[in-house]
Amino acid sequence: MSGILNSSIGRKFAMALSALFLMFFLLQHFSINILSVFSPETFNDVSHFMGTFPLVQYVLQPVLIFGVVFHFVMGFVLEIKNNKARRISYAKNNGGANSSWMSRNMIWSGAAILAFVCLHFYDFWFPEINTKFIVGDMSGLVDPNNAASGYRYFEELQHKFVDLWRVVLYVVAFVFLALHLLHGFDSAFQSVGANNKYTKGLKRFSKIYAIGIPLGFIFIAVFHFLNH
Amino acid sequence: MDMNLTLKIWRQKNASDKGSMVDYKVSDISPDMSFLEMLDVLNEQLINNDEEPVAFDHDCREGICGMCSLYINGEAHGPDRGVTTCQLHMRMFKDGDTITIEPFRATAFPVVKDLIVDRSSFDRIQHAGGFISVNTSGNTIDANATPINKADADTAFEAATCIGCGACVASCKNSSAMLFVGAKVSQFALLPQGKVEATDRVLNMVKQMDDEGFGNCTNTGACEVECPKGISLENIARMNREYLAASLKG
Numbered sequence: 134m135s136g137i138l139n140s141s142i143g144r145k146f147a148m149a150l151s152a153l154f155l156m157f158f159l160l161q162h163f164s165i166n167i168l169s170v171f172s173p174e175t176f177n178d179v180s181h182f183m184g185t186f187p188l189v190q191y192v193l194q195p196v197l198i199f200g201v202v203f204h205f206v207m208g209f210v211l212e213i214k215n216n217k218a219r220r221i222s223y224a225k226n227n228g229g230a231n232s233s234w235m236s237r238n239m240i241w242s243g244a245a246i247l248a249f250v251c252l253h254f255y256d257f258w259f260p261e262i263n264t265k266f267i268v269g270d271m272s273g274l275v276d277p278n279n280a281a282s283g284y285r286y287f288e289e290l291q292h293k294f295v296d297l298w299r300v301v302l303y304v305v306a307f308v309f310l311a312l313h314l315l316h317g318f319d320s321a322f323q324s325v326g327a328n329n330k331y332t333k334g335l336k337r338f339s340k341i342y343a344i345g346i347p348l349g350f351i352f353i354a355v356f357h358f359l360n361h
Numbered sequence: 362m363d364m365n366l367t368l369k370i371w372r373q374k375n376a377s378d379k380g381s382m383v384d385y386k387v388s389d390i391s392p393d394m395s396f397l398e399m400l401d402v403l404n405e406q407l408i409n410n411d412e413e414p415v416a417f418d419h420d421c422r423e424g425i426c427g428m429c430s431l432y433i434n435g436e437a438h439g440p441d442r443g444v445t446t447c448q449l450h451m452r453m454f455k456d457g458d459t460i461t462i463e464p465f466r467a468t469a470f471p472v473v474k475d476l477i478v479d480r481s482s483f484d485r486i487q488h489a490g491g492f493i494s495v496n497t498s499g500n501t502i503d504a505n506a507t508p509i510n511k512a513d514a515d516t517a518f519e520a521a522t523c524i525g526c527g528a529c530v531a532s533c534k535n536s537s538a539m540l541f542v543g544a545k546v547s548q549f550a551l552l553p554q555g556k557v558e559a560t561d562r563v564l565n566m567v568k569q570m571d572d573e574g575f576g577n578c579t580n581t582g583a584c585e586v587e588c589p590k591g592i593s594l595e596n597i598a599r600m601n602r603e604y605l606a607a608s609l610k611g
Contacts, residue, residue, distance in 0.1 A: 141539075141577045142567055142604045211577050215535035218468050218576030224369070224382055225461040227435030228534065231586035237534055239579060320580040326605065328598030 144211060149324035151204040152317055156342070158197055163346050166353050169290055177284035181273040184261065184286075205247050212240045235316040242313040249306030256293050294357040303354045307347035314343035363389045364456040368403065370415055371463045373472050380472065382461075392452035396439060397422060397429060399451055400462075416475040422447040424589065427524030430531070431476055432463040437528035437587045445526060445589045465531035469538070469573045482573040483525050483541060489569035490562035491545045493554050504554065513551045520547040522590045529584035529592070535576030540584040542570050543596035550603050560607040567604055 137143035165183065168176040183189050228237050235242070264270050276282035294300055318339035322328070327335075365388045373380030387403050394402070397419050404414035420428035429446040433439035439449040454460060462476065470478040495501060521544075529540035546563050549555025555562070578597060585594045 137605075137608045140567055140604070140608075141537075141571050141575075142601055143608070145577060146601065146605060211579075215537075215576040215579070218536035218574055219466050219534075220468055221466055223432055223435065223463055223466055224371070225435040225463070228583070230436055230440070231532055231583040232534075232581035236579065236581035316580070323580045323594065323598055324578075324601060326598045326602035328595045 144207065145324045148204065148207050148211065149321040151200050151207070152321040153325075154200045155204060156314070156318065156321070158200070159346055160342075163349050166290075167349060169287055170353060170356050173287040176290075177273075177286050180286035181284050184265070184273060185271060201250065205243070208240065208243050233316060235312050236320070239313060239316060242309045245306065245309035246313060249302070249309070252302065252306075256299075257289075260289075291357050291361050294354055295361055297358070300354050300358045304351050307350045307354075310350075311343055311347040314347070315340065318343050362456065363391055364451065364454065364458070366390055366399075366454065366457075367459040369459060369461045370476070371472075372415070372475055373464075375474055376471055382463075390451055392450065394451045395422065395447055396431070396433065396449040396451065397447050416473075416477050418477050419447060424448040425524065427526035430465045430478060430480075430527060432465055432531055434461055437465065437531040438526075438589055442586070443589055443591060445524075445528075448589075465527050467527075467530045467536035467575065469536065469575050470527060470530060478527075480525070480527050482575070483527065483538070485573065486538070486542060486566050486569045487525075487545065490558070490565040491549075493549060493558060495554075507553055509552060516595075517548050517551040520544040520551070520592065520596050523548075523588075523592050524590060526589060528587045528589060530575065532583040532587035533576065533578070534581060534583065535579055537578040537584070538570050538573070538575040539578040539597045539600065540588060540592055540594070542566050543598075543600040544592045546600045546603055547596040550599060559603065560610055563600060563603040563607045567600070 138147060165176070165179050168179060270277045273284050273286065274280065274282050275285045275288060294303075319332070319336050322332070322335055365386070368385045368387060369382050370385060371380060372383045385403055385407075387399065387406065390399050390402065397417070400415060400417055407414045418428045418430055420426040422429075424445045424447060427445070429438075431438065431446045433446065433449070438444060438446045439453065441449050441453050464470075464472050464476045464478045465480075467478075469482040470480055473479050523541060523544035525541060527541070530536050530538050533540075546566060549562060550559055580594070580597075582594060585592065
């Protein structure tokens, strides 16, 4: 077991596990966000539960943050190592003849997603942490002194999508997310050694996931922009 | 119709020389020639002009030995599929074409001269575990006497068709050797004779692969497309499974 993370296959495996975890998280995140379109009350209730339930806040959230940081750091570490494996580039390289654009540019789509994650944290996560742990307001209410004011989550969500520039940035980021997932989804399964009779079906499902989830997030952002 | 071509070829005097692309013209090239025969024509032309011929690797010229390499117009072994450079024919090109010819590029495949690269890193990976230990003291069991599932035997044979040419490394944007090592691990992992040393084999071969400076596989699939023998990505997945299981064993 020793040194597994120092091996190329071990790093691949760890990268794939963090990717599978993040893809599961993305599905869960989408499932909650889409509630904001159909039922603001349910969205508020679920958001409050996720924002205050100790298991989510103090166990799953740190695991998620570790997963995100690990995936990005490992991605850049592997890119640097891979660049060292070919110090002199080809004068002419026809990469499009044998591989997809997405597979060859994971580092760039990943970097775009990282920039988006920073914006997303600035928009939602930091204010949330500030409200709960610095201000000390765990009530989740619009007015913490008035229980009748209702939960603040839906209003905060809608408020963020007032500006067109932010909606455009989110849409662009989700396009990069789709490009990343179009290669990343089934690639993660290959990395953990799962290439078998189910691979064809998995590839079809991966396309549905890779396009469907980001498209859903785009729909949510545009919906709130148009319905504010 | 015979062709006139412009060739842009990487020239490098020796391993320490910086090297550069040099342009050449060749004329009256038959579409029925192989790519290496076209380079023979160029070299005769160069020798007649008292110039240094272009050094390139070749041996069997039947697509079996894996010696010929070359990165042609941005692809390992050129634009055709399922062939080595010696089996690539000039009919794949048109009169007036400019063809760019480079050595396989990878830190683990240093250029020796012109288009020749040192692929002995593959040999060292093989030495690390690409074999089975058989007692040849006189009581060796006939391999055919061991029952083997037909599907496993076929898959092992397909993996064993890897000729170690290095096109997988050359095509991979990361210069990863995982298709080569995956094939060499798979051909034994599927057979009873290979299972005895399976744990050490995969650990040692992967370690040697990493020590040689090959990159990490990011599953682009370029290696599978460019492989002249059609070695499947399934072999990399199998190696990953073998490696992870071997690591857990210790």
